[in-house]
Amino acid sequence: MQAGTSPGPALARLSRVTHRYGPVVALDGLDLEVRRGEVLGVLGPNGAGKTTAISLLLGSLGVQEGAASVFGLAPGAAEVRVRRGAMLQISGISANLSVREHIELFRAYYPAPLPAARLLSMAGLEKLAQRRYGKLSGGQKQRVMFALALAGDPELLFLDEPTTGLDVDARHRLWSEIRGLRESGRTTVLTTHNLDEADALADRVVVIHNGRRIAEGTPAEIKSRTAGRLVRCVTRIRPDEVAGLPGVIEARTRGRHLEALTTQPEDLVRKLLARDEALADLTVVAAGLEDAFLALTRDGKEGGR
Ligand code: ATP
Numbered sequence: 001m002q003a004g005t006s007p008g009p010a011l012a013r014l015s016r017v018t019h020r021y022g023p024v025v026a027l028d029g030l031d032l033e034v035r036r037g038e039v040l041g042v043l044g045p046n047g048a049g050k051t052t053a054i055s056l057l058l059g060s061l062g063v064q065e066g067a068a069s070v071f072g073l074a075p076g077a078a079e080v081r082v083r084r085g086a087m088l089q090i091s092g093i094s095a096n097l098s099v100r101e102h103i104e105l106f107r108a109y110y111p112a113p114l115p116a117a118r119l120l121s122m123a124g125l126e127k128l129a130q131r132r133y134g135k136l137s138g139g140q141k142q143r144v145m146f147a148l149a150l151a152g153d154p155e156l157l158f159l160d161e162p163t164t165g166l167d168v169d170a171r172h173r174l175w176s177e178i179r180g181l182r183e184s185g186r187t188t189v190l191t192t193h194n195l196d197e198a199d200a201l202a203d204r205v206v207v208i209h210n211g212r213r214i215a216e217g218t219p220a221e222i223k224s225r226t227a228g229r230l231v232r233c234v235t236r237i238r239p240d241e242v243a244g245l246p247g248v249i250e251a252r253t254r255g256r257h258l259e260a261l262t263t264q265p266e267d268l269v270r271k272l273l274a275r276d277e278a279l280a281d282l283t284v285v286a287a288g289l290e291d292a293f294l295a296l297t298r299d300g301k302e303g304g305r
Pocket of ligand 1 (some may be wrong): 021022024025026044046047048049050051052053083
């Protein structure tokens with residue numbers, strides 16, 4: 001069902017963008033393309049440059065080097081602002097207004113806003129409409145941000161870590177709203193640390209590391225780009241003993257199991273069996289998105305595709 005390989009026309013674009021904060025190079029010649037109708041996942045470890053890239057597309061940061069465009073226009077143009085919505089991690093928002101008042105205030109900025117009742121329902125806020133913003137929990141505030149981002153019925157939606165702090169129900173509800181938006185032809189750019197989220201929602205993923213694009217593709221393509229296999233077993237051998245073995249990218253304990261991500265699974269299995277004859281419950285599987293991401297950002301190769 002995912003349409004990650006069908007390239008639609010670019011709706012937004014960063015072209016060879018370099019951005020510095022004083023001596024810090026946050027983006028280093030980054031190319032990023034958002035295609036119409038897709039959910040694009042922007043992934044990267046802390047400090048990779050994701051927020052800087054999104055801020056350039058939102059026009060909240062000015063371009064220093066390279067070019068940025070949204071709908072073929074400058075990102076900060078008034079016409080662009082009414083056609084896109086953004087849910088950011090931090091937002092100055094009055095604690096004293098109610099949820100409904102905030103929604104009405106935001107709706108008034110746009111020429112064709114969604115009805116307030118629809119926004120309340122999309123964000124699961126029907127029962128909290130009268131509550132003051134300052135009296136909401138962290139997860140409830142997050143849902144208000146989602147409603148505000150959708151107020152103008154945007155063609156292009158930027159979601160920065162949208163499910164941080166949400167419980168499982170609220171997260172799945174928001175995922176299903178994002179899928180619904182995609183089905184109605186909307187485009188979403190999603191930055192997330194939650195790789196399950198990228199796997200569940202994104203048609204395409206761009207991995208940024210040190211301000212550069214190091215990988216791009218569907219979640220399945222990204223997974224297949226790492227040669228790593230995950231070796232799992234129950235053993236008395238500790239992760240730190242495994243971490244130094246040839247080919248091992250990462251070793252950890254998960255519940256009762258030792259898990260090792262490695263590029264040399266046969267060799268590792270032989271060594272584990274030689275060291276622990278009581279070793280049990282051994283499996284070797286393809287790496288998930290989380291491990292692919294880890295492998296990609298560990299070796300930090302450059303150059304996109
Ligand atoms: P995170 O996942 O932690 O939110 P990120 O991928 O969004 O990180 P950015 O916030 O874009 O990364 O930061 C990229 C780099 O630029 C980091 O090294 C960060 O420390 C630096 N940086 C970001 N904002 C500023 C600023 N206002 N002044 C100085 N350095 C900054």
